[in-house]
Amino acid sequence: MDSALHIDHLTKSYGGTPAVDGLSLDVKRGEIFGLIGPNGAGKTTTVECAVGLRAPDVGTIRMLGLDPQAQGRRLRQRIGVQLQDAALPARLTVREAAALFAALYDNPADPERLLATWGLADQRDTAFADLSGGQQQRLFITLALINTPDLVVLDEISTGLDPEARRATRDLIRSIRERGTSVVLVTHFMDEAEALCDRVAMLVDGRLIALDTPARLIETHAPAARVQFTAPPDFEAGTLDALEAVTRIERSNGRITAYGRGPLLARVAQHLDAHGVTPPDLTHRPPTLDDVFSALAGSGPDDAA
Amino acid sequence: MRALWTMTWTEAKLFMREPAAVFFTLAFPLLLLLVFGMIFGNAPLGDSAFGSVDRSVPGYIAIMIGALSLIGVPITLATYREKGVLRRFRVTPMPTGLVLAAHGLVALVMVLIGTGLVVGTGVVLFDLRLPASPVGVLAATVLGCVSFLAVGFLLGGTLPTARTAQAVGMALFFPMLFLSGAALPRLLFPDLLRQISLFFPLTHVVTLIQNVWMGTGWNMVALGVLAALLLTSATGAIALFRWT
Numbered sequence: 001m002d003s004a005l006h007i008d009h010l011t012k013s014y015g016g017t018p019a020v021d022g023l024s025l026d027v028k029r030g031e032i033f034g035l036i037g038p039n040g041a042g043k044t045t046t047v048e049c050a051v052g053l054r055a056p057d058v059g060t061i062r063m064l065g066l067d068p069q070a071q072g073r074r075l076r077q078r079i080g081v082q083l084q085d086a087a088l089p090a091r092l093t094v095r096e097a098a099a100l101f102a103a104l105y106d107n108p109a110d111p112e113r114l115l116a117t118w119g120l121a122d123q124r125d126t127a128f129a130d131l132s133g134g135q136q137q138r139l140f141i142t143l144a145l146i147n148t149p150d151l152v153v154l155d156e157i158s159t160g161l162d163p164e165a166r167r168a169t170r171d172l173i174r175s176i177r178e179r180g181t182s183v184v185l186v187t188h189f190m191d192e193a194e195a196l197c198d199r200v201a202m203l204v205d206g207r208l209i210a211l212d213t214p215a216r217l218i219e220t221h222a223p224a225a226r227v228q229f230t231a232p233p234d235f236e237a238g239t240l241d242a243l244e245a246v247t248r249i250e251r252s253n254g255r256i257t258a259y260g261r262g263p264l265l266a267r268v269a270q271h272l273d274a275h276g277v278t279p280p281d282l283t284h285r286p287p288t289l290d291d292v293f294s295a296l297a298g299s300g301p302d303d304a305a
Numbered sequence: 306m307r308a309l310w311t312m313t314w315t316e317a318k319l320f321m322r323e324p325a326a327v328f329f330t331l332a333f334p335l336l337l338l339l340v341f342g343m344i345f346g347n348a349p350l351g352d353s354a355f356g357s358v359d360r361s362v363p364g365y366i367a368i369m370i371g372a373l374s375l376i377g378v379p380i381t382l383a384t385y386r387e388k389g390v391l392r393r394f395r396v397t398p399m400p401t402g403l404v405l406a407a408h409g410l411v412a413l414v415m416v417l418i419g420t421g422l423v424v425g426t427g428v429v430l431f432d433l434r435l436p437a438s439p440v441g442v443l444a445a446t447v448l449g450c451v452s453f454l455a456v457g458f459l460l461g462g463t464l465p466t467a468r469t470a471q472a473v474g475m476a477l478f479f480p481m482l483f484l485s486g487a488a489l490p491r492l493l494f495p496d497l498l499r500q501i502s503l504f505f506p507l508t509h510v511v512t513l514i515q516n517v518w519m520g521t522g523w524n525m526v527a528l529g530v531l532a533a534l535l536l537t538s539a540t541g542a543i544a545l546f547r548w549t
Contacts, residue, residue, distance in 0.1 A: 051396055073398045081396040086389040091322040096315055103311035104397045143393075 010059035034197030080144030134165030222291035363514035374453035382461025383470035449510035455538035462546035
């Protein structure tokens with residue numbers, strides 16, 4: 001078996017409304033695979049079906065070659081999962097949590113060593129409820145790795161973390177993959193998906209609307225970079241249109257945005273300088289997965305959740 | 306087995322970190338024993354060989370069983386469901402019943418420890434008359450505890466939040482505390498109240514333990530009620546248990 005996770009025509013409805021609708025995808029061994037999409041796109045339902053928490057209405061799922069429904073316990077020996085909205089007993093200490101989860105598996109790693117690896121050695125005797133959000137997430141990742149899994153599923157692992165902790169979490173996820181473990185990462189942070197994932201599947205309304213490497217998704221769906229600056233009122237923005245690199249101009253509140261490809265920044269800067277305009281706030285932003293998301297999903301992801 | 310042992314030991318430690326649970330299970334019955342023992346003493350009543358404390362101790366055991374099964378276990382399980390602890394356990398290879406087995410074992414051991422404390426204190430301070438058949442009392446205690454734990458699993462398995470579990474648990478426990486003969490001997494009850502008390506399952510736990518303790522044998526009505534309670538609650542708990 002080549003694939004870490006194989007999903008074929010998965011459909012799952014709740015009360016007649018399909019949460020996932022005919023989804024097919026293939027996660028290769030050893031890759032970090034991102035599942036992105038707005039809230040309610042069916043990401044969590046997909047993950048719950050994949051790890052055997054829910055039975056598909058239609059379709060087949062093979063994780064590490066195993067059927068999550070019929071071979072659930074065998075499968076869960078070999079995978080690590082951190083679900084959204086999961087928690088541990090409030091008064092359980094870090095050390096106790098690691099020992100407890102180690103006892104649930106046939107071949108656990110040494111829990112104390114794992115805690116040290118993930119920087120929780122100093123929190124060993126701290127109760128779960130007294131950990132910071134970042135420490136709790138680190139503990140969850142530690143517990144998801146306690147059986148040295150072949151595949152880990154991390155659902156919204158960075159939600160609710162401050163930027164510092166999010167950065168740290170990214171490094172942790174990279175180091176999981178370096179051990180050869182496949183990672184399925186559910187996230188609504190586009191920057192996280194772009195920075196971490198080898199390939200990304202975008203779901204909208206339970207359907208797969210795009211699946212590729214972040215770079216190719218950007219190249220295909222949102223290739224335009226943008227240059228932004230504030231121009232004096234008498235500046236003729238239309239003259240930018242003549243530049244080959246520029247494809248589109250937007251003007252609002254005195255701020256001008258030029259979209260385009262190729263040497264966009266150099267050409268625009270040259271043009272402005274030639275016209276005696278030297279804005280101090282000239283910025284360049286390359287296209288990101290966020291732009292792909294906006295182009296395909298119609299709006300930005302809902303960060304409120 | 307390793308999983309069950311670790312889970313049970315972990316839950317036992319967590320239990321000891323809950324002041325309310327420890328108070329109701331271990332301290333409250335002891336307090337009742339001290340207060341009522343000091344008030345009424347343990348002189349043999351009438352022509353019976355048993356005094357007030359001798360008759361009350363089975364009730365104190367029933368209080369521990371009721372408090373743990375109806376309040377402690379349901380609140381813990383509902384909290385686990387509400388917070389997503391059950392959800393986290395579910396994605397491990399742990400067998401489904403392991404959490405319940407661990408909670409059941411902890412509750413049972415706590416009841417036995419509490420019983421030991423009450424009996425020990427009763428013997429030292431009030432010259433408690435030990436049962437003719439300690440094994441029989443132990444068996445009656447375990448049976449009463451297991452049948453009530455099944456109710457606790459049914460409540461904890463179905464009630465959605467810790468708040469509802471607390472409300473339901475209290476509503477079930479407190480009437481039984483006073484009307485089942487657990488805290489106040491049913492001997493003192495008027496006839497009507499004594500009839501009413503038969504509708505409370507905890508009454509039958511008290512009767513079962515008390516009769517074996519005082520050497521009058523196994524009360525078949527109590528045995529039947531508790532067996533039926535065990536059967537229906539366990540079936541319901543298995544059929545209706547919700548992980549999320």
